[in-house]
Amino acid sequence: MRDPSIVIAGPNLPESKDRMSCARRVAAATAILTMLAIVPAALAARADRIWQTSGGRAIIADAVSQDHYDLVKYKKGTVALTLEGMKVRAIDYGDAPESYDLAMDSREAGNFENAISLFRAALAESGVRPWIKLHGTHEIAETYRMWGAKERSHFADAIKAYDEALAIDPKARIRPDLLFGRSQAQLGAGNLEAAVADLDTLAKEAASNGYGVRWELTALYEKAVTLDEGGKPDEAKREYSRLQTQARSFAGMASLTEKERDLAAQMAGLARLAQGKVLIRDGKAQDAERFFSDIVNDSNEVDGVRAQALIGKAEALMAQKKLKEAQLALATVRVKFYSSDALAEATYLLGVVAEELGAAEPKGGQLAQGYFLEVVDRHSGSKWARKAQEKLN
Numbered sequence: 001m002r003d004p005s006i007v008i009a010g011p012n013l014p015e016s017k018d019r020m021s022c023a024r025r026v027a028a029a030t031a032i033l034t035m036l037a038i039v040p041a042a043l044a045a046r047a048d049r050i051w052q053t054s055g056g057r058a059i060i061a062d063a064v065s066q067d068h069y070d071l072v073k074y075k076k077g078t079v080a081l082t083l084e085g086m087k088v089r090a091i092d093y094g095d096a097p098e099s100y101d102l103a104m105d106s107r108e109a110g111n112f113e114n115a116i117s118l119f120r121a122a123l124a125e126s127g128v129r130p131w132i133k134l135h136g137t138h139e140i141a142e143t144y145r146m147w148g149a150k151e152r153s154h155f156a157d158a159i160k161a162y163d164e165a166l167a168i169d170p171k172a173r174i175r176p177d178l179l180f181g182r183s184q185a186q187l188g189a190g191n192l193e194a195a196v197a198d199l200d201t202l203a204k205e206a207a208s209n210g211y212g213v214r215w216e217l218t219a220l221y222e223k224a225v226t227l228d229e230g231g232k233p234d235e236a237k238r239e240y241s242r243l244q245t246q247a248r249s250f251a252g253m254a255s256l257t258e259k260e261r262d263l264a265a266q267m268a269g270l271a272r273l274a275q276g277k278v279l280i281r282d283g284k285a286q287d288a289e290r291f292f293s294d295i296v297n298d299s300n301e302v303d304g305v306r307a308q309a310l311i312g313k314a315e316a317l318m319a320q321k322k323l324k325e326a327q328l329a330l331a332t333v334r335v336k337f338y339s340s341d342a343l344a345e346a347t348y349l350l351g352v353v354a355e356e357l358g359a360a361e362p363k364g365g366q367l368a369q370g371y372f373l374e375v376v377d378r379h380s381g382s383k384w385a386r387k388a389q390e391k392l393n
Contacts, residue, residue: 096132097122103139110380112147112154116140134172137165141178145185146381149389155189158182176202176215183222188386192230199223213250213260217267220246224274233281236274244271262302269295269305276312285319292316307337311346318353327353344379347371348388355391 103118122128123136141161148155162182166175183198203219205211224239250256250264273295279288295301295309310329317326330353333346351371358365368391375388 097125097128099125100132100136100139103143107139107143107146110377112143115143119143134165134168134174137161137168138174138178138181141165141181141185142381145181145188148185148188149376149380149382149385152188152386155185158185159189159191176206176211179205180215180218180222183226184381184383187226187383192226195226196223196230199226213256214263217243217247217250217264221267221270224271228274228277233278237278240271240274244268247271266302266304269301270308273305273308273312276309276316280312280316280319285316288316289313289320303337304341307333307342307346310337311342311349314346314349314353318349318356323353323357327357344375344382344384347379348375348384351375351388351391 099118100122103115103122106112106118107115119136119140122132138161141158141164144154144158144161148158159182162178162185165172166178166182169175172178179198179202183195183202186192186195186198199219199222202211203216203223206216206219220239220243224236224243227233227239228236247264247268251261251268253261253264256264273292276288276291276295279285279291292309292313296306296313298306301309310333314326314329317323317329327350330346330350333342334350337343348371351368354368354371355365358368372388372391375382376385376392379385
């Protein structure tokens with residue numbers, strides 16, 4: 001097997017803003033280099049630098065350009081590292097310009113326009129570290145995507161920025177993030193076919209290049225959901241079936257980590273949930289309610305799936321105009337599964353229920369607006385934030 005370079009390292013250990021941390025890294029690096037007795041000639045050669053840190057190894061580099069993860073190892077002497085699992089604890093790209101850090105803070109505060117200006121300032125700085133060119137462009141794309149949840153026109157800006165980032169390095173380590181982000185921006189812009197194409201590419205590359213179980217299953221799931229919500233139920237059904245089969249096969253693989261097997265079990269459960277969604281669409285809301293209740297009460301099912309089953313049950317109840325019962329199911333998600341990925345969806349649907357109850361409930365409309373604002377503020381960039389913003393508009 002060919003042994004491609006995973007790391008393109010900079011000539012020096014990056015200077016850290018945290019001098020104590022930097023001192024520890026330098027001391028650790030010195031110790032490991034001495035221990036390995038690397039000769040001066042080897043040190044003088046242009047080579048990747050591997051530093052020992054407490055709790056595991058870390059790669060310190062200017063850029064990581066490799067689209068193979070588990071399957072291809074980087075070897076230097078007697079050291080063999082991979083970019084998956086705990087064999088490499090972290091990849092430290094070195095310090096970013098101050099403007100880059102300020103941009104991240106500005107985006108966190110919801111000031112998207114200022115964040116983009118600061119990211120561009122970081123890219124324009126002289127002597128900027130090479131990794132900034134790719135990651136800065138990626139962060140600009142991410143910022144525009146989040147902004148798009150409030151002002152839809154910015155999804156087009158996000159797509160353009162994702163295109164630029166993908167062109168910088170076709171084999172970047174963050175390529176899966178770029179493809180996924182662009183698919184979500186395409187979806188926000190109303191480009192269903194383009195979104196599906198990106199997710200299909202991500203699924204195929206994940207399977208062949210070893211991006212990891214998470215990316216392969218995420219791509220399959222998001223593609224199925226996108227087709228389902230895009231009015232293509234037959235295609236979606238095929239993708240859900242494909243997802244369930246693949247996820248179940250991963251869940252039984254002893255070679256995978258426990259975390260990966262748990263994710264596979266959850267994805268298999270999500271594919272199972274899709275059957276209940278079909279019952280609702282077919283006008284069989286009572287059957288769907290019973291179907292989802294069985295999953296909620298299944299102690300062998302993972303929490304993430306049970307949370308989504310509660311949402312499915314709420315939707316079945318809403319279809320039967322049992323709004324108070326639906327409200328209770330959704331509130332249970334927020335109380336019992338607060339950290340789950342279902343939180344944004346449950347909060348959005350609570351807003352929808354409150355909106356429908358508005359005429360009969362005191363301050364129902366005001367309550368609905370509060371839920372929608374919470375989704376936009378706490379889950380910016382998600383499809384539920386886009387839907388909530390549409391409600392607020």
